[in-house]
Amino acid sequence: MRWTVPNVLTVSRVLAAPGVLFAFLLLDSPYADWIALILFTGAAITDYFDGWLARLWRQESAFGRMLDPIADKLMVAIGLLVLATFSVGATPLYLIPASVILTREILISGLREFLGEVKLHVTRIAKWKTTAQLVAIGVLLSAVPLAHLTGAEPRPVRPGALAQPIGAAVAWGGPEALPVWNWVVASGLALLWIAAILTVVSGWDYFRKALPYIHGRER
Known part of the structure; x- marks a missing residue:
């Protein structure tokens, strides 16, 4: 696996997903809410740029194609879990x-x-x-x-x-x-x-x- 910019962005999205959860586990509101929002928003933005940059710079890779949908699903699943547990409720x-x-x-x-x-x-x-x-x-x-x-x-x-x-x-x-x-x-x-x-x-x-x-x- 090559550490290209698109691949680094994809990996950062994988790491940001559990970071949203740990923000609530380790911090109190409103600090946890702000950090979770910043992490999630930043990671969501990279969802567009990693693929766009990979095509622009011709750095598409099997690793990126494999990890990109996994990163998306992690963000969605953990985001929904966090909202149900710490914000929206049942x-x-x-x-x-x-x-x-x-x-x-x-x-x-x-x-x-x-x-x-x-x-x-x-x-x-x-x-x-x-x-x-x-x-x-x-x-x-x-x-x-x-x-x-x-x-x-x-x-x-x-x-x-x-x-x-x-x-x-x-x-x-x-x-x-x-x-x-x-x-x-x-x-x-x-x-x-x-x-x-x-x-x-x-x-x-x-x-x-x-x-x-x-x-x-x-x-």
């Missing part, structure tokens, strides 16, 4: 799309392992779903830092929030919280649902393309 508005995303990623990873040497090209919608996942998680991670900047006090959504009016259901701080707090959380949850829909669509597209190879191995 609200259906969050847990449903998060579970859909994780289920799809595990199923498609198992399908790729089954196909072995058969390589299916990454589609445009698969790139969109990854971008949507990273943006949604980044927005939700920014909610606590923005709340502290505006003076609002973050409080977890109650488990029964799905049955409440949408204005209160999406607000950790409830109706009395500052408007920016409501809008950040609402935007993050909306983006997460969009990401979940794109995740399902891209997963079905991948499975559909893999079906001929699956049938071929059963004969």
